[in-house]
Amino acid sequence: MIGDMVRGLVTTIKHVIQRPVTIEYPEVRRPVQPRFKGRHWLHRYENGLEKCIGCSLCAAACPVEAIWVEAEVNTDDERYSPGERYAKTYEINYLRCIFCGYCEDACPTEAITMGHMYELSLYVARRRDLHQG
Ligand code: SF4
Numbered sequence: 283m284i285g286d287m288v289r290g291l292v293t294t295i296k297h298v299i300q301r302p303v304t305i306e307y308p309e310v311r312r313p314v315q316p317r318f319k320g321r322h323w324l325h326r327y328e329n330g331l332e333k334c335i336g337c338s339l340c341a342a343a344c345p346v347e348a349i350w351v352e353a354e355v356n357t358d359d360e361r362y363s364p365g366e367r368y369a370k371t372y373e374i375n376y377l378r379c380i381f382c383g384y385c386e387d388a389c390p391t392e393a394i395t396m397g398h399m400y401e402l403s404l405y406v407a408r409r410r411d412l413h414q415g
């Protein structure tokens with residue numbers, strides 16, 4: 283009986299002096315691995331034009347059909363990208379996305395990349411939410 287108590291006490295003390303394995307999320311965030319694939323970002327060129335040209339290669343590469351791209355033609359009065367077309371609608375369904383990164387690899391203009399953000403509380407990430415800066 284006393285042996286059991288001592289063993290229990292030793293276990294307790296051992297855990298008291300050990301470094302905690304929990305963190306105070308969200309005040310403290312663990313860094314992710316460099317190759318971690320989190321939330322997508324659509325990028326712009328320095329002059330403000332969107333890198334996305336609405337080609338839908340990302341949508342074609344997506345194994346779960348999570349991407350919806352609706353392309354529209356640029357005009358001299360309304361120009362959003364340097365190419366002939368731009369993505370009028372760009373949606374990613376995060377209920378489907380498996381974060382494989384195929385869309386990122388397929389993009390010819392490096393318009394879409396996957397960052398380190400993992401706090402996804404959107405139902406559907408729409409074009410206006412995805413564009414950086
Ligand atoms: S990461 Fe994979 S599953 Fe998600 S949108 Fe891109 S290609 Fe589709």
Ligand code: SF4
Binds near residue numbers: 390391
């Ligand atoms: S993100 Fe890239 S692959 Fe997808 S439509 Fe835009 S330019 Fe094409």
